Amino acid sequence: MGSLNLLVTFVYGFLDKQRRKILWDKLSILAQSVVEPWGLLGDFNHLLLPEEKRKRRPIYSGCKLFNFVQSNELRGLGFKGPQFTWRRGVIFERLDRAIGNSAWCRTFLEATIFHLPRLKSDHSPILLSLNSPKKAQVDRPFHFLAPWFVRESWSNEVDLVDNIGTLTMNLKRWNTKVFGHIIRRKRLLALRIEKIQAALDRRYSRFLMELGCQLRVEYEKILDEEELLWKQKSRVDWILVTEIRNSSIIKPLRGEVENQWCYDNEVLQEEAIRFFSSLYSLDDHSFGRFSLYGCFPTLDFASLGILEADMTNEEIRSALFSMGSLKTPGPDGFHALFYQNVCRSVCGVFSDWSISSSVNKTFLVLIPKTKAPESMAQFRPISLCNVLYKVVTKVILNRFKLVFPLLITLNQVSFVVGR
Template sequence: MIWNSRGTGTKTFPSLVQELKKHFCLDFLALLETRSDKLKTERRIGSLGFQEYTFIEAEGYSGGIWCLWNAGVRRVEVLERHRQYLHLYIETSRLEQWFMTIVYASPHVMGRHNLWNALQQLESGIHGPWLLGGDFNATIFQKERRTTAVNGLSTDREFSNWYETSGVSDLGHVGPLFTWKRGNTEARLDRVLANDEWCRLFPNARVSHLPFYKSDHRPLLVQLDFITERPKRPFRFIAAWVLHDDFKRFVTDNWKTEREWKQNLHQFTHECCRWNKNVFGHIEGRKNKLLRRMDGVNKALERGRNKGHYEDLLAQLWKDFEEVLVQESLLWAQKARVEWSVYGDRNTRLFHSRANKRRKANRIDAIRIDGGEWCHDLEVIKQEATRFFASLFTEEARVRAELPCELTYPTIDEVSLQICDRPIDAVEIKNALLVWGP
């Protein structure tokens, strides 16, 4: 959890943190704008119920960053301390390793100027998964702020420029858009960003905007492995199937022209799913199997026995591996909804990243139901979506007046009907295509 608590000195603050820790099963907590010097920090942290901690003390009555964690985080190493961020190396109890930067940006534009340059330099030295989050005290888009004040919030152009040129993307959120509110002004000042490698390491990560507690900032709850019930997906034709040597024969054997269209389509899609599981197989599994076989053949070649046979076998395995790589690239290009011919046949990393971002953007984890409450129950979300679209496309029964129409239409003679009903031959298709021109 990352939270701008705007101070840590109230009597009820330790009890509130302990309750949040218990309710959300927190392994790591970052508190921003702690407004606490070194002596007060060490005394107050001891009452919050965490085993380990590190911090940047406040300067007077402004700033301050605390990071606290329990045994769920196996190792935390402080890599850099900056006035406006704390850069850490994280290793979880499951041995997942990544970098994390906790940010508390200055509320003044000029004070933030050095922050964006420092983050740019920091990113250039990071080689691995990276997450950064906190209070950036700035917005990127116009929709992320709302005010009735004459001199309201404005976009921080330097923040926008850094975001556009960096290799990070917004992880999105569940819950209300705005994370900060004061009077009639509200904005999304707090956010969580990550690079593509971190998104691949935690594809099911979710960021939730929690309710306001004692602060005018919402806490951000980051769940690394938020698993939801996987909905039953409709059938989709996988473009990589056409590259398989057996697919042409499969189509010939299973598409029966004598069947009625609806029955034929249902039967064919069912057989496609079976063929995909039993013959085409899982691409990642096939790739790993071929790599293991090639490793075994290389070891046999080192022993020097039956060299000609193993060299031929290795050449065939390499050919099969190349085909699997092309199929994998095509599969992820299809999932990413991009033209793979533009980006290259082997740019699987790009396609994988785009597909994951698209999947995350399309996922609905919560909706606001009647009464303004946020609902996270998947069954309720399904029911509300069904009810909404059913009412949207349902028309109230009413008597419609007949439209005056004096037009008459000629009947089609028997010869024309027979022409319309006859089968379309290849010559007719060719002539139609030639009419269109180049």
């Protein structure tokens, strides 16, 4: 919260009355020393008002929780969602709540407490929202999402590159119209469960009970999909598109000619292309010819036969499945997980199908060498290649490993595992 100091206490009221009384006494002592905004939320395991139970019972002035709230000038923070947070059979009670002092109520005027749907527990989770502003939505490159399990648009009889292009368009359409946004689907389903539980709070209905069970099963499936989605997203380490397009995040660089700071994104892009094209290009100088015949070891016909032999499906499969399934994808947006599920089509690249030049497209990402880079020379470029391209090079490299011992002497350390 920046420079704002606040205190949040998470409460669990013991089932034992004596231990619960000790808890209220200790919290009362703490309340005397707290001057900053103070919020308390959790399972208090006690009623505060008569209407917090379906079958009302009087709340006596001797109630320890009631006395604790009144004596320390605390107040309830309200809630949205079902009235009762605990259910066992046909008994409904509100045992979970959030309360705060006057400083909290003055500071967080837009704070909201949500009673979320009950799923595995007999208690409803409670969510505290301070209404943080949402980030603006921007267009992003296509990425295959791991929860997508669609095969109708895939054909093993079509060229792999054309197949991927067709599948990409169909997946975008299918994701919008059928699969939908996981977070949005989760929110809508949770809202239906919440309304059913709110209706059950008012009266019992066998139909609503069965419908609620069905929706909870569907909700669990969405949670599994969301878990897989966040597992995939957690592996994304590069700067997000929203950050790249934010001029306040892009650091200005000094120009090499006039030594002035540059803030224009297009100029920075042109400067990056110019600098690295020059860095990795040969000068227009003539190089002398050297006779290298006999200076390096050569391969016999048997070794050349090993390199020229047809690639086996086992070699291709081994190379493909040795990759991390959710590693950073290339421009086509498909992770190794996708190609591992269409391994047969990948094997076809090495038999009858030619490789399209589009497979060799890459994303170039600049990684800073220092904490505060000021010129292009302080960046290191890396290439994010398509998985199919990496499979091809990995299979070829594994073949070369078989003959490397014949070409690389014992005093050399490059290209040999373990040296």
